[in-house]
Amino acid sequence: MTTLRYIAHYPEQIQTQAEMLISNGRLGDYIEKIYPSQHxxxxxxxxxxxxxxxxNQYMRKTGSLTQVSYNSKLKVLKDALGIHTFQSRVQGNKLKSHNSITVASLFKEAPPEFLRMIVVHELAHFKEKEHSKAFYQLCxxxxxxxxxxxxxxxxxxxxxxx
Incomplete structure (x- = not known):
């Protein structure tokens, strides 16, 4: 039996379906059928x-995005597909914010929907810091x-x- 560490927290029914696809050698076919292209x-x-x-489309009032990059050293093993950082500083009588997003380099080879999901997730953290109901509603x-x-x-x- 394969260890399904990426979906270990999903319901048993989903894990069983994934195990069946893996044991039949059809997981790749399933993914490539639904997501045939790479961004x-x-x-x-x-x-x-x-x-x-x-x-700009969804979060205009959030501070500006100062840095974005792919990072080959980002470890998916730590459940980090992307990382967001934010910093607020007082400069004079204004509050300046610094927002950055780093995406794991392996997503250069991903379908566009997967990259969008990661980006949406990291953007949502600029408004909602915790993985709460409001966070997932924003996503x-x-x-x-x-x-x-x-x-x-x-x-x-x-x-x-x-």
Whole structure:
């Protein structure tokens, strides 16, 4: 039996279905059928533009995005597909914020839906720091299929590991 560490917290029924796909050698086929293409956002500059467009569309009042990058050293093993950082400083009589997002480099090879899910997740952290109900509502506001994309991303990671 395969250890399903990426979906270990999902209901048993989903884990059973994933195990069946893996044991039949069909997990890759399942993912490639639903997500046949890879996104074209390969540079940090293109990633910055992509994330900034999403931020401006859904979170205009959030502080500006100061840095965005892919990082090959980001460890998926620590359940970190992306990282957000934020910092607020008082400068004179104004409050300045610094927001940055780092995405694991392996997502350069991912379908566009998976990259969007990660970006939406990290953007939502700028407003909601904890993984609360409000956090997931914001994620679903920016990407209505957020939960399905998250599950499929985890299945994709499991498939890559096999």
């Amino acid at each position: 074209q956002i390969q540079s940090d500059k293109a990633l910055y533009q992509y994330i900034n467009e999403l931020k 679903c506001h920016m990407e209505p299929d957020y939960h399905q994309f998250e599950l499929d991303t985890r299945l994709w990671l499991q498939w890559r590991e096999l």
